Amino acid sequence: MSEKELVRFKIDGLEVEAERGSMLLPVALDYGFEIPHLCHHEAVSPYGACRLCLVEVTKNGRTRMTTSCTYPVEDVIEVSTDTDQIRRARRLLLELLLARSSRAELIQRVAKEAGVTETRFKAVDDDCILCGLCERVCREVVEANAISFVNRGDRKEVAPPFWDPMACIACGACVYICPTDCIKMEEKGDERTIVRWKRTLKMQKCKSCGKPFAPLFQLNWIIDKASLPKDFYDVCPVCKQMG
Amino acid sequence: MENTQLEKILKNYQYQDFNLLAILQDIQAIENYLPRGTLEELAKRLDLPLARIYKLATFYRAFSLTPRGRHLVTVCTGTACHVRGAALILDTLERELEIKPGETTPDREYTLETVNCLGSCALAPLLIIDSKYHGKMLGTKALSLLKGEEKDVSEGS
Numbered sequence: 001m002s003e004k005e006l007v008r009f010k011i012d013g014l015e016v017e018a019e020r021g022s023m024l025l026p027v028a029l030d031y032g033f034e035i036p037h038l039c040h041h042e043a044v045s046p047y048g049a050c051r052l053c054l055v056e057v058t059k060n061g062r063t064r065m066t067t068s069c070t071y072p073v074e075d076v077i078e079v080s081t082d083t084d085q086i087r088r089a090r091r092l093l094l095e096l097l098l099a100r101s102s103r104a105e106l107i108q109r110v111a112k113e114a115g116v117t118e119t120r121f122k123a124v125d126d127d128c129i130l131c132g133l134c135e136r137v138c139r140e141v142v143e144a145n146a147i148s149f150v151n152r153g154d155r156k157e158v159a160p161p162f163w164d165p166m167a168c169i170a171c172g173a174c175v176y177i178c179p180t181d182c183i184k185m186e187e188k189g190d191e192r193t194i195v196r197w198k199r200t201l202k203m204q205k206c207k208s209c210g211k212p213f214a215p216l217f218q219l220n221w222i223i224d225k226a227s228l229p230k231d232f233y234d235v236c237p238v239c240k241q242m243g
Numbered sequence: 244m245e246n247t248q249l250e251k252i253l254k255n256y257q258y259q260d261f262n263l264l265a266i267l268q269d270i271q272a273i274e275n276y277l278p279r280g281t282l283e284e285l286a287k288r289l290d291l292p293l294a295r296i297y298k299l300a301t302f303y304r305a306f307s308l309t310p311r312g313r314h315l316v317t318v319c320t321g322t323a324c325h326v327r328g329a330a331l332i333l334d335t336l337e338r339e340l341e342i343k344p345g346e347t348t349p350d351r352e353y354t355l356e357t358v359n360c361l362g363s364c365a366l367a368p369l370l371i372i373d374s375k376y377h378g379k380m381l382g383t384k385a386l387s388l389l390k391g392e393e394k395d396v397s398e399g400s
């Protein structure tokens with residue numbers, strides 16, 4: 001067994017320790033510090049898109065603001081999670097987010113918590129905050145690579161290539177991870193639709209109980225990837241467990 | 244693009260996906276745009292997700308996913324050019340070519356684009372045809388320039 005290497009540093013005056021290589025944000029959250037964050041999820045790699053998780057890090061007498069989700073912990077640093085400067089920067093970010101996604105409940109809540117209820121920016125009205133969690137989970141966890149960021153500037157969005165969702169297996173991982181709930185999934189009869197990507201797939205019916213339980217395309221994809229026997233998913237996991 | 248032609252490009256780059264950008268540039272240079280079929284074939288041959296290729300293809304301004312014309316006509320609509328009448332020039336061109344910015348004429352002769360300030364505001368309003376700057380533009384002058392009838396006196400950038 002290899003001994004995990006620990007680093008020690010301070011957050012708001014409190015001595016903390018963490019494994020080398022971990023990012024600051026999850027460590028701080030574990031210690032109970034409250035840092036708003038919208039594009040971080042433990043299942044996928046950090047990306048630093050929303051910039052809400054700003055903290056001030058002092059190292060060798062120099063202080064700078066940085067996103068904590070992308071900052072690897074180091075010995076002897078001192079972290080401040082709540083300064084005037086951070087609050088000011090965060091309020092500006094939230095005003096921008098509020099302008100973009102004023103209808104998203106999560107954004108309203110996070111903004112309110114930071115004391116932001118109004119925005120001076122022009123409303124865009126898109127629930128997608130471009131956090132990129134969906135495309136990361138699809139790429140890194142599901143490995144379907146069905147969607148990605150496309151275009152740039154004010155036309156930037158997440159989309160399947162050519163808006164053709166041919167690689168989407170309708171697994172629903174993106175639906176689950178989207179913080180603003182703007183990727184919807186519908187199941188009608190034996191069909192499942194991922195609404196945002198316009199993907200509809202037929203579901204496999206369980207040979208035992210008869211209930212549709214997962215998209216056929218997804219099951220074949222898993223069978224292919226994991227070299228499972230062809231009949232591996234003939235019965236649903238529930239029936240399988242009951243044997 | 245013919246598969247044999249794509250093959251040649253790929254061979255040039257040893258089928259390495261870190262050369263993806265250069266490969267796309269080569270395709271763009273030959274076809275004047277990135278045809279969907281070619282990108283799909285490319286994804287297959289390099290064993291790359293199409294989503295990754297598409298992401299690059301839509302990120303860089305140098306790439307186009309729709310066919311481009313032989314001539315690129317760009318109207319600067321930056322602030323300086325705007326107050327000096329860029330909108331009128333654009334209107335005239337849209338009417339004459341019967342396309343909107345970002346589109347290409349059906350005969351693939353012209354593609355119309357707009358751009359946000361090229362740092363030559365002194366020449367405003369600015370029209371660029373195939374990377375050649377034409378300053379102090381007027382709608383009528385733009386048309387004759389297109390038809391190659393008039394030599395622009397304020398030419399050069």
Ligand code: SF4
Nearest residue numbers: 138168169171172174
């Ligand atoms: S539902 Fe489709 S887009 Fe979403 S994670 Fe699964 S494969 Fe990717």
Ligand code: SF4
Nearest residue numbers: 128129131132134178
């Ligand atoms: S769709 Fe949801 S998860 Fe994907 S980028 Fe937009 S807000 Fe984030």
Ligand code: FES
Nearest residue numbers: 037048050051069
């Ligand atoms: S959580 Fe760190 S930038 Fe979004």
Ligand code: FES
Nearest residue numbers: 319321324360361
């Ligand atoms: S606004 Fe057209 S060149 Fe500056």
